[in-house]
Amino acid sequence: MLKIINGEVYDPLNGINGGIKEICIRDGKIVDEVPNTAKIIDASNLVVMPGGIDIHSHISGLKVNAGRGLRPEDHRRMVIPKTRITRSGTGYTIPSTFATGYLYTKLGYTTVMEAAVPPIGARHTHEELNDTPMIDKGCYIVLGNNEFILRYLQKGEYEKARDYTAWLLNATKGYAIKIVNPGGVENWKYGQDVSGLDDKVNHFDVTPRQILTALAQINQDLHLPHGVHIHCNNLGVPGNYRTTLETLHALEGKRVHLTHVQFHSYGGENWSGFASKAPEIAEYLNQHPHATIDVGQIIFGDTTTMTADGPWQYRLHKISEKKWYNSDVELESGCGIVPYVYKEKNFVNAIQWAIGLELFLLIKNPWQVFMSTDHPNGGPFIFYPYIIRLLMDKNFRDEMTKRVHKRVLKDTVLPHITREYSLYEIAIITRAGPAKALGLTHKGHLGVGADADIVLYPKLENKEEMFERPVYVLKEGEVILQEGQILKDWTGKTIFVELPENKAFQNEIRDDFEKYYTVEFSNYPTGLETFARYESVKVSI
Amino acid sequence: MILLKLKEKYDIPIEAEVISPDIFFDKTHTELCGLPLYYGNKEKKLGEVFEVEGEKSDQIYLEGDLSKIKKIGFGMSRGKISIKGNVGLHLGAFMKGGEIFVEGDVDSWVGAEMTGGFIRIKGNAGNRVGGIYRGTTVGMNRGTIIVEGNAGYEVGSFMRRGLIVILGNVGDFTGSYMIAGTIFVFGTLGARTGAGMRRGTIVTFNPVSLLPTFKYDTTYTPDFLRVYFHFLKKQGISIKEEYLKGPYRRYHGDISELGKGEILEFAA
Numbered sequence: 001m002l003k004i005i006n007g008e009v010y011d012p013l014n015g016i017n018g019g020i021k022e023i024c025i026r027d028g029k030i031v032d033e034v035p036n037t038a039k040i041i042d043a044s045n046l047v048v049m050p051g052g053i054d055i056h057s058h059i060s061g062l063k064v065n066a067g068r069g070l071r072p073e074d075h076r077r078m079v080i081p082k083t084r085i086t087r088s089g090t091g092y093t094i095p096s097t098f099a100t101g102y103l104y105t106k107l108g109y110t111t112v113m114e115a116a117v118p119p120i121g122a123r124h125t126h127e128e129l130n131d132t133p134m135i136d137k138g139c140y141i142v143l144g145n146n147e148f149i150l151r152y153l154q155k156g157e158y159e160k161a162r163d164y165t166a167w168l169l170n171a172t173k174g175y176a177i178k179i180v181n182p183g184g185v186e187n188w189k190y191g192q193d194v195s196g197l198d199d200k201v202n203h204f205d206v207t208p209r210q211i212l213t214a215l216a217q218i219n220q221d222l223h224l225p226h227g228v229h230i231h232c233n234n235l236g237v238p239g240n241y242r243t244t245l246e247t248l249h250a251l252e253g254k255r256v257h258l259t260h261v262q263f264h265s266y267g268g269e270n271w272s273g274f275a276s277k278a279p280e281i282a283e284y285l286n287q288h289p290h291a292t293i294d295v296g297q298i299i300f301g302d303t304t305t306m307t308a309d310g311p312w313q314y315r316l317h318k319i320s321e322k323k324w325y326n327s328d329v330e331l332e333s334g335c336g337i338v339p340y341v342y343k344e345k346n347f348v349n350a351i352q353w354a355i356g357l358e359l360f361l362l363i364k365n366p367w368q369v370f371m372s373t374d375h376p377n378g379g380p381f382i383f384y385p386y387i388i389r390l391l392m393d394k395n396f397r398d399e400m401t402k403r404v405h406k407r408v409l410k411d412t413v414l415p416h417i418t419r420e421y422s423l424y425e426i427a428i429i430t431r432a433g434p435a436k437a438l439g440l441t442h443k444g445h446l447g448v449g450a451d452a453d454i455v456l457y458p459k460l461e462n463k464e465e466m467f468e469r470p471v472y473v474l475k476e477g478e479v480i481l482q483e484g485q486i487l488k489d490w491t492g493k494t495i496f497v498e499l500p501e502n503k504a505f506q507n508e509i510r511d512d513f514e515k516y517y518t519v520e521f522s523n524y525p526t527g528l529e530t531f532a533r534y535e536s537v538k539v540s541i
Numbered sequence: 542m543i544l545l546k547l548k549e550k551y552d553i554p555i556e557a558e559v560i561s562p563d564i565f566f567d568k569t570h571t572e573l574c575g576l577p578l579y580y581g582n583k584e585k586k587l588g589e590v591f592e593v594e595g596e597k598s599d600q601i602y603l604e605g606d607l608s609k610i611k612k613i614g615f616g617m618s619r620g621k622i623s624i625k626g627n628v629g630l631h632l633g634a635f636m637k638g639g640e641i642f643v644e645g646d647v648d649s650w651v652g653a654e655m656t657g658g659f660i661r662i663k664g665n666a667g668n669r670v671g672g673i674y675r676g677t678t679v680g681m682n683r684g685t686i687i688v689e690g691n692a693g694y695e696v697g698s699f700m701r702r703g704l705i706v707i708l709g710n711v712g713d714f715t716g717s718y719m720i721a722g723t724i725f726v727f728g729t730l731g732a733r734t735g736a737g738m739r740r741g742t743i744v745t746f747n748p749v750s751l752l753p754t755f756k757y758d759t760t761y762t763p764d765f766l767r768v769y770f771h772f773l774k775k776q777g778i779s780i781k782e783e784y785l786k787g788p789y790r791r792y793h794g795d796i797s798e799l800g801k802g803e804i805l806e807f808a809a
Contacts, residue, residue, distance in 0.1 A: 072676035323678070 007043030028476035051110025051453030144179030225439025227255030260296025299379025547605025562620025755794035762787030
């Protein structure tokens with residue numbers, strides 16, 4: 001039993017904005033009151049927030065591991081020695097699993113979602129997540145280019161597509177539906193991409209628009225806790241903001257989450273005309289509260305880009321002339337990995353940096369826009385405190401704006417935005433908002449019944465330092481970090497959805513599995529024995 | 542001056558990146574003896590492995606069979622290390638400045654990814670002299686390495702700037718993926734010399750079998766060679782009179798990459 005007293009509490013889901021409030025914890029949950037014998041943490045001069053939630057990050061699975069293999073030089077840049085409690089680790093842009101857990105904890109993050117898992121890689125992902133300590137985690141299952149889905153949509157068999165999705169999410173222990181460049185990755189198997197929502201997918205008489213609307217409908221019909229999680233077509237291509245807006249239009253009225261929108265808000269017809277269209281995207285979102293986004297802010301410096309979007313990664317490889325990894329995931333998806341350096345003096349990179357900030361600042365409702373760097377695509381997650389400082393400190397932002405390529409001052413509206421985030425709003429974009437969008441009712445707030453994942457930050461003027469150095473991190477009521485030192489090697493839970501399933505449907509796909517997959521049908525699902533600790537979210541239709 | 546004498550020969554490698562003028566120059570004798578070395582995964586003290594004489598100096602002398610001692614002069618930026626005996630892996634890797642002299646053979650990764658300084662080896666060297674560690678795309682960037690004996694595979698691969706001179710023979714993939722810089726080989730070359738090179742110069746005085754992605758340009762005597770030969774003579778290396786006269790066959794490649802690299806082959 002534990003009681004946190006005198007803390008300045010920011011708990012947006014319960015409307016608490018900096019009030020002094022006692023927080024009582026028993027059995028890993030937040031409760032109304034505890035007896036006087038409870039241990040007390042005095043949080044005077046500290047800021048109390050729920051544990052951070054990262055809605056989109058690449059921390060484990062096939063491509064992350066391939067990225068680690070592709071970049072031995074990345075491991076040399078950051079070496080974390082073993083301590084009495086924690087294990088050793090390496091990696092700057094793609095830390096090894098243990099290091100990932102510790103580094104997130106040191107920022108006060110307690111829940112992280114792995115954003116793209118091809119179904120066949122689910123078991124591997126879960127095994128790796130088991131070895132990612134400290135944090136709770138979950139994963140999104142990539143479905144936008146799945147052979148079965150495409151085939152059912154081609155034949156107009158919507159019910160089968162829905163039953164397949166339900167079966168697949170149960171089998172892979174996923175948390176949400178992820179769509180990556182719908183149709184484009186399938187076309188990449190033939191060396192092509194799609195250029196818009198109405199291009200045809202090779203060998204299937206379907207369009208990206210059909211895939212998007214069908215999966216959004218399935219998401220709705222299955223009552224999944226999270227909206228459909230979309231990486232739009234034409235990532236990184238100048239002028240792609242039209243595709244992004246079209247996607248949003250096509251899915252009006254449905255629960256959608258667009259991810260790393262910074263990479264999808266580009267204007268201009270070619271690279272020399274590259275421009276920010278963040279104001280247009282923000283304008284749309286300000287009028288349409290059905291959609292949420294995460295930003296995918298870029299961080300200047302070295303990073304490793306990795307995505308299921310194979311065709312884009314090929315283009316990036318051609319642009320950057322860096323080494324490239326490409327993979328085709330049988331019947332399901334694809335993958336590409338390219339190391340990349342974002343440079344302050346490169347005007348495209350500088351404008352990308354500005355676009356991310358514009359999205360944060362121009363979208364009025366903080367419940368619609370969440371913190372992410374699309375780790376490690378935009379930059380490593382360890383820079384979140386730096387982004388927070390950019391958002392909260394106009395002077396610091398101006399200083400940075402002057403340092404980067406001069407076209408940012410000239411061509412973007414960023415220098416004219418005076419908005420500064422408050423701590424309350426920061427608590428929304430890093431905790432409460434993602435929790436709400438993910439439908440995690442027991443996370444992201446400090447009300448009675450919530451998981452006691454709590455972070456205590458020092459109250460500092462420099463917000464970067466403040467969010468870099470939590471004084472306490474509590475996981476399910478246990479103090480796992482104090483004054484930057486990890487006190488306990490905590491095993492977090494894996495969160496997945498449990499859907500009611502049409503058992504008869506399995507016979508439908510068994511034959512195709514036996515014929516075309518490299519894995520036996522019965523070996524395909526990930527069993528509960530895989531998990532060190534888990535929590536299933538039961539969904540009833 | 543600091544003298545380190547190896548007490549006994551080890552079979553298990555010892556990681557000794559502390560043996561560097563940057564670390565030694567301000568240490569008293571007691572502090573020197575207390576510096577940590579890694580013997581396998583166990584920590585040992587410098588004083589346990591070596592007899593240490595002298596203190597507070599950036600002139601280091603080492604004696605004994607050091608073939609299991611790794612990372613000597615790792616990342617050093619000043620001073621001088623002189624070694625009598627064979628040396629282990631990673632000698633002078635990531636070196637920024639200063640000098641290393643070895644009377645004996647060295648193992649692989651001599652001066653890997655170095656950015657300055659001077660290394661001279663009287664004996665043979667292992668693989669990847671002035672090379673890279675796996676994954677890096679820009680290797681040796683400034684500095685000079687002279688090996689009087691033979692060297693192994695991948696000499697100067699991914700080299701960006703600097704000079705490597707091998708008086709003996711070398712193995713395969715010399716100057717592979719070179720970005721710039723100069724390599725002299727006085728002995729024979731292995732297969733696939735200059736594979737994937739973008740720019741840079743490889744000079745050889747023996748016939749070399751080239752990849753089909755190298756194209757013959759001309760036979761001439763480049764003036765810049767005189768400058769290099771002058772430098773090498775000053776280093777006490779005798780250059781045959783005919784090498785000064787030339788001529789040399791010039792090939793450019795690797796045309797499957799940028800194709801601005803050159804291989805000069807002594808033609809007389």
